[in-house]
Amino acid sequence: MPRVLVTGSTQGIGLQTARDLVAAGADVVLHARTPEKAEQAQRDVPGASGVVVGDLSSVDALREVAEQAAEEGAYDAVIHNAGLGASPTRVETADGLSEIFAVNVLAPYVLTALLPPPRRLVLLTSGLQAQGKLRLDDLQWSSRRWHGMQAYSDSKLHDVVLALWFARRWPQVSSNAVDPGWIKTRMGGAGATDELPEGAETQVWLATSDEPAALGSGRYLRRRRELEPNPQALDESLQDALVERLAELSGVQPPT
Template structure:
């Protein structure tokens, strides 16, 4: 059943082929939103859209898109295609995420893999899609799907790739802190949300048992709804606004992270 507050909306959901992202796409389309359903490859995105359609979602509301976030050039190309086909975008859900691997791993872009997939690729995508999110007549918003583990993190400014001292949990937490800090960037209206511990591929980082991904997705979808008023930089623990880690509200930290991210994305920011 469509919802009048979402039926005319266009939403890009990253990491929408499984887990919370898949359920977010399902719920948004179920309420009448047009969903740009992102997968790592075109085949994965199409398979997820086909699965949703087979389960009753209106195929006309699903637009499969693809980019491997391990490659910033693909992220830049994704942004270009979205801007071309959807010059006005209502919501960007930065959901794609991975657990940091056991061994220290760099992408082909020279970035620690969890930092790139969980944060830097989303930073690049958000910056590139800013014209669509701020188009005339649009009050676009960004919803960063973060984690309560951001509270345990520090950003290693002199060694963001953690080459000197690597821990998979610390690397993952750093990526989530960066994503949470990024929500306070003043250039677009953004919030971050911990959707709860859910039974997804990331569950081993948190606990042995988790809730249904659909329950976590409901907290994300609520923040996509224009009927839900938001304040830039706010952090939600599921449905409740909560104080994030102190660093997430520090203007100096936001500026420092922006400088670091701009250096890391380099020429891809204008690709």
């Protein structure tokens, strides 16, 4: 029975992913931002074995979430599902970071770096990663005029970069980025074309299947199919530079 941690599992794709994993026989640990949401998540996924609680926009809270998660035991798979969509204005966290950058990019880095390496690692991205730009001189849109959709696209490119970096750093770990598609969720909006089960299916497959195709690493996938990522994601020097900046911002050193 694989043990799987799913961040952002109180609604949308994360909740669907957790439910499908439980149905597949996995031992699932949920994540919620608040105690109230944690109680609701346990009701929504009664087969889950536990839930960790914490706001992923705070570095201190991220450390606490990692401690809670580690207490639940080692993981066969970690699925970084939590994320924020585009916002009309730049929101800053208590740490002085761009909120979308903190939740979408810094959080998966910190949690992965603080937990023992899982056998499988999945970071959710978006097809908008193709429009993303990795601007090392302004990762958090501190000096540019804010553009919410571009900031979101950038963060999704960063997630692909992280998945490929972890694949290089940990050859024993299957690390991949997944575009779930345009899913009918609160973030996806009314015009979305795909249903929730479609948005969760590839992550569940990567976390649980022993098919050779599910065990590959260093890929950008959609509907189990490998696609070409944004060319910047393949640049190993950019991968290293992004991780170096995340380590500086968080105080969490890259894992060995």
